[in-house]
Amino acid sequence: MTTLKKLKFCDVFAGCGGLSLGLLEAGHEGIFAIEKSPLAFETLRFNLIEGATHQFAWPDWLPKQAMTCEDLLSNYPEKISELKGQIDLIVGGPPCQGFSTAGRRDPADPRNKMTEQYLSLVGLLQPRFLAIENVAGFNMRFEGTGGVAEELASAGKTSYAKFVAGKLEALDYHVYPGLVNCADFGVPQTRHRYLMICEKKGSFPKHSSLLQMLHENRHAFLSSKGLQAGHHVTTREAISDLEVEGKRLIPNQDSGISGFLEVEYIPPTAPTPFQKLMRKGSKNSAPNSRRLARHKVETKEYFKHIQSICRPGYSLSESERQLVGTKKHATTVLDRTRPAPTITTLPDDILHYSEPRILTVRENARLQSFPDWFAFQGKYTTGGKQRKLECPRYTQVGNAVPPLVGEAIGELLAERMSEIQSYSVLQEVADQNNYYLEEATSM
Structure with missing residues (x-):
């Protein structure tokens, strides 16, 4: 041997x-x-x-x-x-x-x-x-x-x-x-x-x-x-413990910018097999990169409209785009019963399966199979000309x-x-x- x-x-x-x-x-x-x-x-x-x-x-x-x-x-x-x-x-x-x-x-x-x-x-x-x-x-x-x-x-x-x-x-x-x-x-x-x-x-x-x-x-x-x-891990099995509904919101501390919130993380008492795998090595500590986007009221209503008419798991069709008044091709609402589509570097490409919002960096990281102890560093997003030059957290996850x-x-x-x-x-x-x-x- x-x-x-x-x-x-x-x-x-x-x-x-x-x-x-x-x-x-x-x-x-x-x-x-x-x-x-x-x-x-x-x-x-x-x-x-x-x-x-x-x-x-x-x-x-x-x-x-x-x-x-x-x-x-x-x-x-x-x-x-x-x-x-x-x-x-x-x-x-x-x-x-x-x-x-x-x-x-x-x-x-x-x-x-x-x-x-x-x-x-x-x-x-x-x-x-x-x-x-x-x-x-x-x-x-x-x-x-x-x-x-x-x-x-x-x-x-x-x-x-x-x-x-x-x-x-x-x-x-x-x-x-x-x-x-x-x-x-x-x-x-x-x-x-x-x-x-x-x-x-x-x-x-x-x-x-x-x-x-x-x-x-x-x-x-x-x-x-x-x-x-014989079973592909579904989006809900991956990120259900990171849902917002019914949870307490607290100030986000890891982005260096005030005014953002995140959900207080409480480890699930009955984690799915995938969540158990992702939580390994974290003990009871909360994962970082859970900052929620600051969506306007009209943005949330727009997301609800998309969620009400779209086919979960598929990009908006031409007729669906006309119904919601957008030319953006890549918008997809997660299907909770299937794996996510390809995670990209653009935060607004994917919407949550039940909540009117984009995903957090941590939710994207879960969908990429990064364990919760892995702590992303630096700014969350960037824009304008810097988008081609910088690699913020959402981009880091999408490229990985x-x-x-x-x-x-x-x-x-x-x-x-x-x-x-x-x-x-x-x-x-x-x-x-x-x-x-x-x-x-x-x-």
């Missing part, structure tokens, strides 16, 4: 740390993380890099501050090269706006270039495993000419995902790509993501499909979390990889590493036996 070695990982384009949190919960060791937003990095630092529950084994030479992947490669190339062979896993979801089906899907979007910086880091560190997470549109065919589209066409690739896969194969990796629905891994949200799980080629046998292995492990993973494999998905990936890679170690031990024993046999026959 071999002893499983923890995978040492670095997280690139880490955001507030959803993927890192999942890997740490799976028992792996964080070395460093790269995130350009100071607000998102502060949440990552507070909870995981120097947290009460988890701490990274951060290198002395690397400042614990926000930076880009380009900054890392430009300022510390020698130090990064020295880490070759010491990093087992690189994870990262490069910014997805250039690929998102919700946007223009512009192949020349400069944010798509960040994937190439990720690949440069892979070339320097050459880890055993890679995990790239992106929106489903990452694998959709690009239209148009110029920029990346021209390079894709010349390479015979029909999507950026295939282009990236080709680059990784050239770096000597097996690539296992495919779509996953986060709801299948206990996340109370129908969030379809494109995963590329990659493994460095070696002397051990190639796996048939690591992504298929991830799906096959799903039942055991959910069972270990106290969740049912659900931690439960990250943990499932972490457990998969731990199992695969154990298989590789076992094969290596068996191969070593076989080689020794062959050596002794050859010695004996030559005498």
Whole structure:
């Protein structure tokens, strides 16, 4: 029986740390993380890099501050090269706006270039495993000419995902790509993501499909979390203890702005299995980020109108938009009996299933499977020109990889590493036996 070695990982384009949190919960060791937003990095630092529950084994030479992947490669190339062979896993979801089906899907979007910086880091560190997470549109065919589209066409690739896969194969990796629905891994949200799980080629046998292995492990993973494999967690099962009705309102203290309220949190006496999982490690303390929006009376009436005519769980149809007098396409009222739709970075995209209001940051975090002890930092929202520059709490949550998905990936890679170690031990024993046999026959 071999002893499983923890995978040492670095997280690139880490955001507030959803993927890192999942890997740490799976028992792996964080070395460093790269995130350009100071607000998102502060949440990552507070909870995981120097947290009460988890701490990274951060290198002395690397400042614990926000930076880009380009900054890392430009300022510390020698130090990064020295880490070759010491990093087992690189994870990262490069910014997805250039690929998102919700946007223009512009192949020349400069944010798509960040994937190439990720690949440069892979070339320097050459880890055993890679995990790239992106929106489903990452694998959709690009239209148009110029920029990346021209390079894709010349390479015979029909999507950026295939282009990236080709680059990784050239770096000597097996690539296992495919779509996953986060709801299948206990996340109370129908969030379809494109995963590329990659493994460095070696002397051990190639796996048939690591992504298929991830799906096959799903039942055991959910069972270990106290969740049912045949049942998707619903929105009500996720956030019913955070409802406002019948609760006492108290001043919000964690946003630094007066005049906001939050619900006094009392831990449920009969939590759902998912709530029990999210409350683990919190004892009786209240989660942060529960600030309620200050809706005007007419706004609440407008929300009630939407709730009265819409189909819960679906974006407003054209006829429904005409009835309520809005051109906004993305408005959706939660269906309490099903998982939420994809949580975005815009707070007013989703309305509560029974209360005339948008969700709190904490409710969005629950729908992303962040545990209650995980405390988001910084401002709640931003607006105007700053919206493209800052990453407040709502944006941090919306951009994150659900931690439960990250943990499932972490457990998969731990199992695969154990298989590789076992094969290596068996191969070593076989080689020794062959050596002794050859010695004996030559005498």
